[in-house]
Amino acid sequence: MEFFNDLARPEEPAAERAVAGPPTGNAEQRYLPRRDWDGMRHDDWADTALIEARLAGGAPPGGDTGWSGATPLHLTAEQGAADGISALLARGVEVDARDDDGHTPLWNAVQSMDEAAIRALIDAGADVWTPQEAPWSPGRLLLGTPLAPLVSSLPGAEELPAEDAAAQRAADALIAAFGDEPLWTDGLGICFVRDLTEDEVIRRLGADPARCPRTGGDDAPFDAEDYEEALRHVGVHGVEGAPGGCVITQEGYLPSDEALLSAISTGTTAYGVYFNPKGGTFGSLARDGEVVESDEIGLWPHESDPAAFWTFRFWQRKQDFPYGADIFAYACAEAGLVIEDGREAADHYAPRRWVELPPELC
Incomplete structure (x- = not known):
């Protein structure tokens, strides 16, 4: 799944705006700390400085993003933002959290074919071999790509059947x-x-x-x-x-x-x-x-x-x-x-x- 959510945010009471921080529409205000993930656009999840500013303001590292059950780690992994992934992992987020489709952040990183993001999640203990769309696991997807060496020697490593490799x-x-x-x-x-x-x-x-x-x-x-x-x-x-x-x-x-x-x-x-x-x-x-x-x-x-x-x-x-x-x-x-x-x-x-x-x- 690719996550898109550009709907306008409902107006907040003034007291809540004061705590949450100003809206993110103006470039000068984008990096002011906030306690939530509201207003994050699709490509914002590739911006490590913005993610760290939100975290500094109290945004929950594993909290609701409003994007089909995806955690901040899912969306950062989808963008292939290895530094953002590291910032979230440092806050103790669940590396194998599932979104509404049953996919983990590693699945999203593999779909984006970003080597650094994939390495960061694997090094954090992400599950490589459990199928998420049978028979496809993140590792099995990688086996048919130039990034296969990232997983081919891991514990539990599979091999593509000869027929599948030929196909x-x-x-x-x-x-x-x-x-x-x-x-x-x-x-x-x-x-x-x-x-x-x-x-x-x-x-x-x-x-x-x-x-x-x-x-x-x-x-x-x-x-x-x-x-x-x-x-x-x-x-x-x-x-x-x-x-x-x-x-x-x-x-x-x-x-x-x-x-x-x-x-x-x-x-x-x-x-x-x-x-x-x-x-x-x-x-x-x-x-x-x-x-x-x-x-x-x-x-x-x-x-x-x-x-x-x-x-x-x-x-x-x-x-x-x-x-x-x-x-x-x-x-x-x-x-x-x-x-x-x-x-x-x-x-x-x-x-x-x-x-x-x-x-x-x-």
Whole structure:
């Protein structure tokens, strides 16, 4: 869980304001001591000086923060603020306190992948191996990351099963295929389809391949500023791999739409994703002409979610890959593609073969 609580604080009686200290809105007053944690914004928990000022004013080290049962240690760990963690631990806070989701501060530190914060909590005796989202413990999450040495030699250390380790390597390779430069995702619709050639995809979309030459986005046969017209067109681009296939892209939702997925997936598998600019990322899986699964994806997973949500690192708050690369990689895997270079595939404005969709697919 990520904690956000920017709601305005109710007005306090004057006597209570005098004890609690002035509000934190003005920069000059932020660091005056207070006896509570009210008014702390999300990123304030990375500010060790602010945390120490609150503690000096009498704010309870393990007290209520108003953030879904999280203690100050949870929120400081989420920010990866090792000095703030040390300040709270020095006040004797419970290192393995659970929030409303049953997660400990170490779980939050692991999700933020901050080595110093993780070390501080482990050195304070944090529980590394008890599952918090079965079978996932903080230590098990770390075993599939470059920070595995922090836990691999600890008492009770586990090893990832060979099958799980192989799945993690494959997922990381797919994520890496989308490079390390920023990716455009806002409003993007993209579909990965296994095995099919560009010509076959174009035919399944109801067009003649001979009438669909490859052109750049600036030379596309429609006015990109006209949303309704643009929505009637998609770009098709082949991808090499073992196996490879094609991607279909659009500045719109249709590559994840049931009608389009059903039309192109006969005899194969396709996975469509829509990065809704109004919020949320939505994916649909189609097999042999039928959509068999649709869900919001990319959210921090829970115990009931597919194992692939964990393998493709939806649980990480801080990532060393571009935003969206994990979702592109997940969509590739769901479609059955194994590609080595996904940059051009994911770039809707790179050269494409543009297809005008028939009315039944719009």
